[in-house]
Amino acid sequence: MTAITNRLKDELTARRDDLIALTQALIRIPTLNPPGANYREICEFLGQRLEKRGFDIQMIRATGAPGDSDRYPRWNVMARREGRHTGPCVHFNSHTDVVEVGQGWTVDPFGGEVKEGRIYGRGACDMKGGLAAAILAAEVFVDLCPDFHGAVEISGTADEESGGYGGVAYLAEQGFFAPDRVQHVIIPEPLNKDRICLGHRGAWWAEIETRGEIAHGAMPFLGDCAVRHMGAVIDAFESRLYPAMAQRRTDMPVVPEGARQSTMNINSIHGGEPEPPDDYTGLPAYCVPDSCRVVIDRRYLAEETHAGVAGEVRALLDDLKATRARFDYRLQEINHVAPSMTDREAPVVTTVAQAIREVMGKAPEYVASPGTYDQKHIDRIGRLKNCIAYGPGVLELAHKPDEWVGIDDMVQSAQVMALSLATLLLTD
Numbered sequence: 001m002t003a004i005t006n007r008l009k010d011e012l013t014a015r016r017d018d019l020i021a022l023t024q025a026l027i028r029i030p031t032l033n034p035p036g037a038n039y040r041e042i043c044e045f046l047g048q049r050l051e052k053r054g055f056d057i058q059m060i061r062a063t064g065a066p067g068d069s070d071r072y073p074r075w076n077v078m079a080r081r082e083g084r085h086t087g088p089c090v091h092f093n094s095h096t097d098v099v100e101v102g103q104g105w106t107v108d109p110f111g112g113e114v115k116e117g118r119i120y121g122r123g124a125c126d127m128k129g130g131l132a133a134a135i136l137a138a139e140v141f142v143d144l145c146p147d148f149h150g151a152v153e154i155s156g157t158a159d160e161e162s163g164g165y166g167g168v169a170y171l172a173e174q175g176f177f178a179p180d181r182v183q184h185v186i187i188p189e190p191l192n193k194d195r196i197c198l199g200h201r202g203a204w205w206a207e208i209e210t211r212g213e214i215a216h217g218a219m220p221f222l223g224d225c226a227v228r229h230m231g232a233v234i235d236a237f238e239s240r241l242y243p244a245m246a247q248r249r250t251d252m253p254v255v256p257e258g259a260r261q262s263t264m265n266i267n268s269i270h271g272g273e274p275e276p277p278d279d280y281t282g283l284p285a286y287c288v289p290d291s292c293r294v295v296i297d298r299r300y301l302a303e304e305t306h307a308g309v310a311g312e313v314r315a316l317l318d319d320l321k322a323t324r325a326r327f328d329y330r331l332q333e334i335n336h337v338a339p340s341m342t343d344r345e346a347p348v349v350t351t352v353a354q355a356i357r358e359v360m361g362k363a364p365e366y367v368a369s370p371g372t373y374d375q376k377h378i379d380r381i382g383r384l385k386n387c388i389a390y391g392p393g394v395l396e397l398a399h400k401p402d403e404w405v406g407i408d409d410m411v412q413s414a415q416v417m418a419l420s421l422a423t424l425l426l427t428d
């Protein structure tokens with residue numbers, strides 16, 4: 001195995017310029033989501049490249065998925081190359097979408113500029129650098145080891161940044177991640193080149209509305225103020241829910257450390273009159289608000305349950321209903337994602353861990369993600385447990401201005417991926 005290990009590593013070092021050019025080309029296709037632009041362009045680009053290397057290409061539109069329209073179709077690409085003998089399938093899944101640019105850039109966000117060993121651009125780190133590294137790893141592997149067993153797959157999928165329903169969730173529903181079709185999945189999200197991400201916390205999003213009664217603002221006692229009722233809800237969160245959540249610690253290796261407990265964000269609050277248009281120059285009308293809404297984003301631990309998390313919020317609201325005059329509420333779940341954790345002894349984990357030791361000369365760190373990513377769909381819909389996130393890039397740079405990915409990091413993580421393919425698909 002040592003001879004092939006060194007050849008794979010050397011060949012990836014030699015193809016560094018190709019890796020840079022591929023990453024730049026991907027960054028230059030502005031796949032902004034929302035709205036979900038240029039998915040077809042990036043899928044065709046990937047398909048054309050991999051077809052030349054002997055991969056079978058399927059273009060799959062997630063017709064009817066949330067966000068899919070004729071103007072912004074949700075295209076996905078699936079590339080598969082069969083080996084010469086039967087064996088397992090190793091799949092690399094990358095999302096092709098990037099989040100909005102935002103303020104504060106000093107370089108062109110879609111320029112792919114190279115400076116001091118880094119490639120800059122929106123999506124450089126999250127996760128076009130990881131996608132490019134996986135492609136180079138697969139290409140080098142099939143070139144040097146054409147006699148391999150099983151199959152290598154690469155997918156480029158839509159909409160991860162908005163939940164993955166037009167991407168991996170759709171493909172999983174179509175059976176692409178069924179355990180009899182795919183046996184090992186690596187998602188090259190930017191978790192740092194020496195870390196293996198085993199899974200993520202759960203998430204529960206809900207909208208709470210308090211109701212009141214509209215009246216003239218000069219006689220508020222004739223109405224009922226929904227914003228004051230919401231004040232009581234937030235007060236109950238502060239005095240009861242947040243302290244209770246702060247007590248709950250998880251055994252999951254979540255990074256950063258602050259996310260190793262239950263957390264909740266209040267995303268938004270809207271009460272009373274809608275915001276006037278920017279060109280409105282009048283004063284507000286005098287009304288007692290009859291509705292106030294908040295959206296909450298509750299991240300939960302493997303040790304908690306969906307029912308427990310939702311029930312805890314509902315119990316607080318029911319207490320207010322029992323004790324506070326005229327209090328009434330509506331609670332509506334917006335979305336739910338169960339926590340996902342792959343076993344440390346799963347074959348994809350031990351394989352990638354060994355490859356990290358060989359390339360970087362040190363043991364990997366095992367982590368879990370504070371937020372969710374496409375592993376949730378592979379686990380829940382695909383029923384495949386042998387899945388990790390592993391890829392180049394510094395997690396903290398994702399979604400930030402002047403996002404970049406380090407070229408040496410990409411080369412090294414591509415080496416880790418190629419060595420992992422050798423372990424899983426070659427028999428001596």
Ligand SMILES: [Zn+2]
Binds near residue numbers: 095127189
């Ligand atoms: Zn990502």
